[in-house]
Amino acid sequence: MTELIIESLSAGYGGANIVNDITLTVSSGEIVTLIGPNGAGKSTLLKSLAGVAQVTMGTLNVDGTDLIALSPFERATQGVAFMPQDRNVFRTLTVNENLETSAWGYEDIEARKQEVVKLLPTLSNYLHKTAGGLSGGQRQMAALGMTLMTRPSILLVDEPTAGLSPNLVGEMLDVLQKLTRDAGIGILIVEQNARAALARADRAVVLVDGRLRRAGPAAELATEPDFGALFFGEHT
Amino acid sequence: MQLIFNAIASAAVLAPAAIGFTLIFTLFRYTNFAVGAFLTTGAFAAWSMNALGLPIWVGGMFAVVFGAGLLLASDRIVFAPLRGRNGGTLLLVSIALSVIIDNVIRFAYGTQIRAFDLPLRPPHTFAGLRFTPETLWVIGISVLATLLVGALLSFTRLGRAIRAVADNPSLASIRGLPVPRIEGAGILLAGALFGLSGTLVGLDLAIEPNLSLALAIPVIAAAIVGGLGSPLGAALGAVIIGMAEELTVAFISAPYKGAVGFIVIALVLLIRPQGLLGCLVERK
Numbered sequence: 001m002t003e004l005i006i007e008s009l010s011a012g013y014g015g016a017n018i019v020n021d022i023t024l025t026v027s028s029g030e031i032v033t034l035i036g037p038n039g040a041g042k043s044t045l046l047k048s049l050a051g052v053a054q055v056t057m058g059t060l061n062v063d064g065t066d067l068i069a070l071s072p073f074e075r076a077t078q079g080v081a082f083m084p085q086d087r088n089v090f091r092t093l094t095v096n097e098n099l100e101t102s103a104w105g106y107e108d109i110e111a112r113k114q115e116v117v118k119l120l121p122t123l124s125n126y127l128h129k130t131a132g133g134l135s136g137g138q139r140q141m142a143a144l145g146m147t148l149m150t151r152p153s154i155l156l157v158d159e160p161t162a163g164l165s166p167n168l169v170g171e172m173l174d175v176l177q178k179l180t181r182d183a184g185i186g187i188l189i190v191e192q193n194a195r196a197a198l199a200r201a202d203r204a205v206v207l208v209d210g211r212l213r214r215a216g217p218a219a220e221l222a223t224e225p226d227f228g229a230l231f232f233g234e235h236t
Numbered sequence: 237m238q239l240i241f242n243a244i245a246s247a248a249v250l251a252p253a254a255i256g257f258t259l260i261f262t263l264f265r266y267t268n269f270a271v272g273a274f275l276t277t278g279a280f281a282a283w284s285m286n287a288l289g290l291p292i293w294v295g296g297m298f299a300v301v302f303g304a305g306l307l308l309a310s311d312r313i314v315f316a317p318l319r320g321r322n323g324g325t326l327l328l329v330s331i332a333l334s335v336i337i338d339n340v341i342r343f344a345y346g347t348q349i350r351a352f353d354l355p356l357r358p359p360h361t362f363a364g365l366r367f368t369p370e371t372l373w374v375i376g377i378s379v380l381a382t383l384l385v386g387a388l389l390s391f392t393r394l395g396r397a398i399r400a401v402a403d404n405p406s407l408a409s410i411r412g413l414p415v416p417r418i419e420g421a422g423i424l425l426a427g428a429l430f431g432l433s434g435t436l437v438g439l440d441l442a443i444e445p446n447l448s449l450a451l452a453i454p455v456i457a458a459a460i461v462g463g464l465g466s467p468l469g470a471a472l473g474a475v476i477i478g479m480a481e482e483l484t485v486a487f488i489s490a491p492y493k494g495a496v497g498f499i500v501i502a503l504v505l506l507i508r509p510q511g512l513l514g515c516l517v518e519r520k
Contacts, residue, residue, distance in 0.1 A: 050410070052410065071409070072409060072410040072412075073409070073411065073412030073413075076412060077412075082410060084407065087404055087407060090399070090400040090403045090404055090407065090408075091403055091404075092399050092403045092465075093396060093399060093403070097399075100393075101396050101397060101400045101411065101413065102411045104393075104397065104413045104414075105412060150412070
């Protein structure tokens with residue numbers, strides 16, 4: 001059982017903090033969804049965990065290993081992998097080449113690719129298509145496949161449904177849920193479709209103005225009336 | 237037919253350099269105007285070995301290694317500290333670098349015209365075509381180099397990594413690719429191609445320090461015509477530029493050959509800015 005432990009973490013860009021004093025855990029086999037209004041710092045938090053944004057304070061470790069000083073790839077080798085929201089595939093490479101390139105430094109690339117295709121079977125339909133010519137849903141699936149090539153225990157997923165049609169939103173989130181069940185992967189997800197994400201998440205964390213405002217079981221938060229008004233535009 | 241053959245011979249000289257140029261452009265998104273100076277350096281490097289009594293192929297190998305080293309050194313000293321600056325700044329810096337390299341060559345070798353030590357023999361005639369054995373060597377070596385680079389970029393792990401880094405360096409870093417090392421490999425490959433083209437230039441033309449400008453424009457034009465970012469396009473662009481230059485010599489006048497590159501660049505930018513095989517990219 002892998003656990004990503006974030007304690008009193010502050011992070012941002014160029015020395016300016018966007019998120020402050022965040023304490024949170026993500027365990028393998030669960031989905032934790034990060035929700036909050038635009039500009040709350042959700043993506044920045046995810047990027048700081050991935051090593052893309054700068055952590056200025058706090059601790060971040062997985063199974064006792066301190067991740068702060070590690071590069072994004074070194075974090076991936078420790079089991080924490082990041083799927084960016086956009087520009088998340090190499091457009092001039094085929095999907096097959098994208099997968100292979102995402103396991104740079106590993107010897108058993110073919111075995112890893114087979115595992116990924118088994119987890120995401122639709123990939124086999126367009127393995128030899130150039131990534132630049134994929135539809136939005138296919139591209140996000142390819143990006144997810146690339147992220148899985150390092151066999152992560154914890155996935156950090158930044159808005160995987162951005163720009164997808166409503167029926168594909170559910171499909172993508174179902175795939176992520178399936179990964180927690182079938183592969184035991186823990187997922188921390190930032191998702192604009194809060195209602196759909198909450199329906200599949202185990203826990204939810206609410207971020208407002210860069211600070212953690214609420215945390216709890218997703219099902220409970222989803223039913224709170226003030227929560228609906230804040231995030232879903234529902235009025236009671 | 238002779239016209240087409242001459243165009244292919246001209247293209248053969250330009251193609252490796254155009255591929256190297258497009259490689260640098262896709263990796264770092266700037267126009268390295270010093271490409272002509274690097275070719276001239278390659279020609280002088282090969283000539284220096286030949287002047288020592290070594291065969292031309294040894295000179296060519298030396299030029300390839302020297303070209304790779306020189307381009308890497310120029311990147312580390314000049315361009316790496318300016319990484320992230322806009323393309324206009326880097327273009328100006330590359331023009332300055334070109335002037336410096338040209339003057340270093342003048343200082344080292346003088347302004348005297350040089351040539352490889354080749355036996356004087358009459359051209360062969362076959363099916364109505366007149367050609368020298370050197371021209372066949374130039375075409376053969378260029379085609380082989382183009383195919384090898386194409387195979388390297390398409391079928392090898394390093395080639396795929398170079399394409400990935402060229403496409404999205406930030407994602408490449410997230411996915412664990414050693415970006416600086418892969419960029420270094422791309423620079424070495426481009427420099428080697430400049431050295432090779434320089435040697436081919438020496439087989440085709442007289443070797444002198446004033447070659448730089450005359451070489452830079454057609455090489456850049458070939459890369460633009462083919463579509464910046466496409467090695468195959470660069471090779472195809474070289475054929476088109478070669479053909480345009482030969483037509484100019486045949487039907488207008490040889491002195492106007494130098495203007496062909498400028499005219500073709502202008503036409504391509506007006507009609508099809510992405511070139512023949514390039515892709516349109518969104519400006520962010």
